[in-house]
Amino acid sequence: MKKPSKETLATLDRRNELEIYRRIFYASPDYIAFSRLSDGVFIDVNPGFERLLGLKREDVIGRTSFEVGIWPDDGGEQRRAYAAQLLRERMVRDYPGQLRTSSGTIIDVEASANIVEIDGEDVLIAIVRDVTERKRAAEALREADRRKDEFLAMLAHELRNPIAPISAAAELLKSVELDRERVLQIGQMIGRQASHMAGLVDDLLDVSRVTRGLIKLDIQTCDLHELVDEAIEQARSLIASRHHLLTVRTESGPTWIRADHSRVVQVIVNLLNNAAKYTPDGGSIALRIRYEGGMVALSIADNGIGIAPPLLPHVFELFTQAERSPDRSQGGLGLGLALVKNLVELHGGRVEVASTGAGQGSCFTVRLPALMEASDARPKPVPADRRTGELGGMTVMVVDDNVDAADTLASLLQGCGCAVTVCYDARAAMAGLSEGVPQACILDIGLPEIDGYALARHVRAQPGGNDCLLLALSGYGQPSDRIKAEAAGFDHYLVKPARLDELAGLLAAKSCSRTALKLVGGA
Template sequence: MYRFLLALDDAIRGLLAPQEITQTAAAMLGRFLGVQRCAYAHVDQQQGTFTVTGDYVNGVPSIVGQYRSDNFGAAFVQLSEAGLPYVVNDTESDARVADVRDAYRQIAIRAVISVPVLKEGRFVAGMALHQNAPRMWQAQEIKLLELVASRCWESIERSRVTQASIESEAKFRTITNAMPQMVWSTLADGNHDYFNQQWYEYTGVPRGSTDGAGWNGIFHPDDQAHARERWAHSLATGETYEIQYRLRHHSGQYRWVLGRALPVHDEHGAIIRWMGTCTDIDAQKRAEVELREMNSRKDEFLAMLAHELRNPLAPIASAAYLLKLGKSDPARIEQVSDIITRQVHHMTALVDDLLDVSRVTRGQIELEQHPVDLNAMVISAIEQARPLIDLRQHHLHLDAGPAGLTVCGDRTRLVQVVANLLNNAAKYTSQGGQIGLVLASEGAHARITVTDNGSGIEPGLLPHIFDLFTQGARTPDRAQGGLGLGLTLVKSIVTLHGGTVTADSDGAGKGSRLTITLPLRGASQPVTAQAAPPVAQPVRPARLLIVDDNVDAAESLRALLVAQGHAVQVASEPHRALALALAEPPDIYILDIGLPDMDGYELSRRLHAQPGNAGAMFIALTGYGQGNDLVLSKKAGFDYHFIKPLDMQAFHAILAGRKER
């Protein structure tokens, strides 16, 4: 018997289909016991059905099919539901079969053993042996039938679980392969046993190579220890695993990834598995790093701006204190005046740089388009940068280009560009250093190269040298300072001219080389001579009204204009200005824009409406200097728009050309 059971186990162990299991078991048992029929059936006790799924027959018909349970007799049903074998040695003489004897005769049953399979008290299956002649069934035959029936049930249930697991695994793989993320799972001990298709496509590693603990090897070397430590902590505590690390992409690059895993618990709360995902966050991570760097550069820039604006304030304050002492020494007064003028020009240049960057980066700058002689332009740029070069005792070598090199563009802006490069070279080169400027032609382009043997550019800074707020390390000998805006302006202006600018350096302390290329004009296009500057004309005294809520600014300007021979009145608020103008209309109005109660635009419109102001000149003097501010000034009736502080040379030129009323 035991050898038979071992053979049966071997035969049905690899089978998955329930029908194959029952047919194999029935055939082996039928032959072993020499019966004419052996059948296995599933029972639906609630529906009262008895379904034969497989049988073995020898000289009798198959009975595979569905029956009512009571087709086999009330005694059969009663004993089966009680978990007891139903044994009949001869159906013709057994009174328990009287009610179904004809049915037994039709399917050739003269002797029968049927054993039930009960699970949780329910009659769920049965197995039977049939003979078409009387047979005295032995106890060991009944016992063997019970064992085979139980094995069939267990094998069928195991196959159902296995099939369900296969189907579940297939669904799981289908779902995970459809997900955009990399999906993985591990056993309870943390050893990886599954990665989805995205993992292998992303990493490019062979299948199975990252199973177990092999996954850690494709992390960035600097992240491996932290990842192992964090994973070990989650395995020990059951806490959610979440970490950012760099994973080797199939391209060979390391990309930032968010790894996350949750434990899977059984009904008792024990961890049986971990399910995890990896999400590529490289673009987001790099954007965060770039944003932090930009914020850092912005903070450095603001600190530098405060420093650069305070620098000229110190000599201005000292000069003002000297004037306050009241000693009328003409030489001292001239010296103080020169100090204040230089420092105000310096502050104005700083503010102009800020405004230029704002206009250029927003595309609000308009270039003049005229033929520009590059040799003459370079000489003008050197003249602008010469004071700083001489102050730091640098040696400047100029290699001029061939005559007739011209481009079409804005001469003033191009001078600004080259002067910026020369000033940068002077700032970043130690005293007594070497600066070179080479102008040459190369095909259809002109090339301007500025070199120095100064502090150079670090490799990490080189790709960002033209970015806003970027500047090199500040050293104690850099007395001239700066805001880190010059090269941003250079690139923007050169780009607007259809050119390019590049920066090169062999590293810190090895100097730098900045090269501008610009498209040359066609040889057939003549160079237009620049108009000679107008000869200064004498200024006639005029009556002026200054309106500014900054009393100090208004009074200092009044004192300056009075000293020049003009008659000047001052009003600090618009309604006072309207009253003064109505009583005695002036020749010239100088109006601030940011006034209390009524802005300068509205004040200008109201003054234009008053009698006696026909032919009067209206000048806006304000801190607002954007393109839109100029449009608003013109609409409000202003003839000129000045940005504070007042450019006295330009103002005198306006007064010299003023017509008498």
């Protein structure tokens, strides 16, 4: 068999090379175009070019890029820099730029190009990739990173705000002889600041639960009027401190809904607080309830600073809030409205915002499915003063390795008439239990050596232990913690800091069943 000559092999190699180029040319998802360097006329373009720019091959060949119209009107500087580098280096790699499609859309691209000689003529071979989505994603990551940094700065600011007066109050209580009235004022101030810090932590935990889908609703029949009354009571101090005029108007129609009582109250409180924070002193807030086509609509409108049009589409996103001034101590973390949106949607409703612009006020409207009649309305809660009055002589053991927390809680319970024993670790508590089990035990979970779960099981194992009301008190608030607490024998799970009225209510209702264990202050 005769061997092929060198000339034949070279011809075959060129043919193979051309075939490879041809396949790449037609198969590539990217734009590939050949054009004469002398006049810029297109020699050929591939299907990727047609897909990217929406132009047909036959309408492009024989015309220049200017005649085809693929350059944005403001792209002159980009084109000149691109051409200068090509002429200087005869190639470019991943050159950033923009092109215009046949529909007029401007897209972000990266171009790589070479100048090669074909049959004695310089030909430009350009490969262009659409990076619009990649660039948009990168910009979104940069924006998220910027908002994260702003959020951390706001978090530090918001935490320092209450810490400063609490620290000052502690020094004042140590260094000055104070009368009872002054001590009461300082105590109230500390309580307000501690509640503010607890609210920040609760918001952070709620955001975490919502984003991970861990919120579980306790659905029951509720009258929206009662939820509004409770929310107004919680928001009253902030509204009063800014001297706002709050008006409430209810139009005819059903106001019963199927909802989680505490979560809907949380939604309304967040909207009222938002209105109060962003309305200057002496402003007005109007709350309106009405029935609209199977939905109960609750609107909260204010005459505050309003929302600028660029911010309006983003107000329900995490960490978004109006621009803060240095003296705006109530700015918050930008979590409240994100929680509002998620909680409302979990109830099968929707929330909307309207504002005509900065300085024009804003209006938030929540719509929830209405019930035409209520058959199992929620009983009204027992007032806190009635609860505390029922605790006289009740024996309670408090176990917490945080000495200050244990002693303070004991003092509060003693003020309600309870006989309180305090232990700072589980072994001391076990020793005390050997002398008799109290009517109620309030146990921290994160105890050293022996945790609160093990201690709870020990209580249940004692004579009379099954009759003891067991309350878990912990800084942990995840659903898994509640499940562990229930398995250990706890009746209720409270998240620190527990409110006295909540605690007193549970103690007063000592006969309640352990099967109704709930995470108080959590999900």
